[in-house]
Amino acid sequence: MRILTGIQPSGKLHWGNYFGAMKSMFDLQAKGEDMFMFIANFHAMTTVRDGALLREATRDVALDYLACGLDPEKTIVYRQSDVPEVQELAWYLSCLTPMGLLERCHSYKDKMAHGFEATHGLFAYPVLMAADILIMNADLVPVGKDQKQHLEVTRDLAQKFNNAYGEIFKLPDAYIPESVATIPGTDGQKMSKSYHNTIELFDPSAKKKIMAIVTDSKTMEEPKEPEGNSIYEMYKLFATPEEVAEMAAAFRAGNYGYGHAKKALLAAYKRLFDPFRERREELAKDPDALEDILRAGAEKARATAAPIMAKVRQAVGL
Numbered sequence: 167m168r169i170l171t172g173i174q175p176s177g178k179l180h181w182g183n184y185f186g187a188m189k190s191m192f193d194l195q196a197k198g199e200d201m202f203m204f205i206a207n208f209h210a211m212t213t214v215r216d217g218a219l220l221r222e223a224t225r226d227v228a229l230d231y232l233a234c235g236l237d238p239e240k241t242i243v244y245r246q247s248d249v250p251e252v253q254e255l256a257w258y259l260s261c262l263t264p265m266g267l268l269e270r271c272h273s274y275k276d277k278m279a280h281g282f283e284a285t286h287g288l289f290a291y292p293v294l295m296a297a298d299i300l301i302m303n304a305d306l307v308p309v310g311k312d313q314k315q316h317l318e319v320t321r322d323l324a325q326k327f328n329n330a331y332g333e334i335f336k337l338p339d340a341y342i343p344e345s346v347a348t349i350p351g352t353d354g355q356k357m358s359k360s361y362h363n364t365i366e367l368f369d370p371s372a373k374k375k376i377m378a379i380v381t382d383s384k385t386m387e388e389p390k391e392p393e394g395n396s397i398y399e400m401y402k403l404f405a406t407p408e409e410v411a412e413m414a415a416a417f418r419a420g421n422y423g424y425g426h427a428k429k430a431l432l433a434a435y436k437r438l439f440d441p442f443r444e445r446r447e448e449l450a451k452d453p454d455a456l457e458d459i460l461r462a463g464a465e466k467a468r469a470t471a472a473p474i475m476a477k478v479r480q481a482v483g484l
Contacts, residue, residue: 167199167305167306168304168305168306169194169202169304169307169341170203170299170302170307171187171191171204171307172204172205172206172209172246173187173188173203173206174206174210175207175210175220175223175226175227176209176210176214176223177364178223178226178366178367178368179227179366179367180357180364180365180367180369181349181357181364181365181367182351185349186349187309188235192235194341195235195236195240198240201240201242202241202244202302203231203236203242203243203244204243204246204298204467205224205228205243206298207220207246207247208252208253208294209294210224212291225453228243228456228460229450230446232449232456233443233445234442238463242463242466244463244467245460245464246298248464248467249468249471251471251475252294252297252298252301253297254475255297255300256290256293258327258482259297259300260293262323262326263290263323263326267292267319268319271292271316271319272315273292273313273316274288277360291316292315295316296320296323296324299320300320300335300338301470301474301475302470302471302474305336305338306341307339307340308342309341314340317338317339321338324337324338331478331481331482349403350396351364352364352365352375352378352379352396353380354380367442368446372432376428377425379397379400379428381395381396381397381424386423386424386425386426387421388420389418390418390422392414392418395427397427397428398414398427400431401413401427404431404434409434413430
């Protein structure tokens with residue numbers, strides 16, 4: 167079973183990234199699956215227009231993943247830009263992609279609603295994503311609920327290509343862990359860099375952001391319903407079931423303020439991430455070793471892509 171996942175280096179990784187894509191990937195890695203993970207620096211160019219910043223962000227993503235549990239001996243990790251077959255396949259798929267299919271993608275509509283520039287790259291994002299997946303012959307793709315539609319586009323394009331040129335691509339399936347809920351941001355919306363409401367994995371201002379999480383105006387003395395409360399929902403990600411039950415009971419009993427809950431959330435966050443922080447600091451001291459890991463991963467990824475691309479070129483007449 168081949169599993170492929172990717173992450174955009176379009177900003178610092180945050181709690182939503184860890185408890186969504188990252189943790190599910192580490193769980194699959196521990197099961198011994200055939201794992202591929204790429205840093206989607208082509209995709210990031212839809213929003214990042216500073217070359218130095220993109221290079222730094224790409225490096226930061228690699229460090230974050232390695233610090234939090236990625237094992238390059240078990241998972242092939244590479245930069246998207248180091249595998250040129252991806253862009254080549256994206257063009258072939260583009261030639262078969264109906265405009266209406268992309269116009270129906272809700273992610274593009276959502277970004278437009280939030281003021282993003284309407285570029286071709288942003289519009290055609292699902293085609294490049296399809297190329298990422300199909301060139302590695304992936305069986306499963308861990309995605310968030312907001313990305314499930316893009317995986318459906320990938321399947322549609324694979325089928326269109328197969329219908330036109332013969333059976334070359336398998337149709338990948340989405341892997342969405344049932345236990346992963348939408349993670350709230352500091353303002354109560356879904357945590358997303360787009361909404362500027364994130365708490366980064368190794369954020370030096372994490373305490374300040376946690377203490378500033380938006381709450382209602384209930385006093386400390388008043389009983390509160392924990393379910394749906396942003397602090398409580400975040401706390402469930404870090405704490406043990408017993409700790410979660412204690413916080414829920416305290417909220418319902420009253421005389422337990424949001425300040426108390428925020429302090430508990432901060433302590434639980436530090437308990438999990440302080441060891442990761444120490445490992446990241448050690449990895450950052452040897453940039454050459456990091457580069458070696460990414461280059462070795464790219465070589466393995468291209469070795470996987472090469473026979474598939476050979477079949478594609480033959481099929482399309484090149």
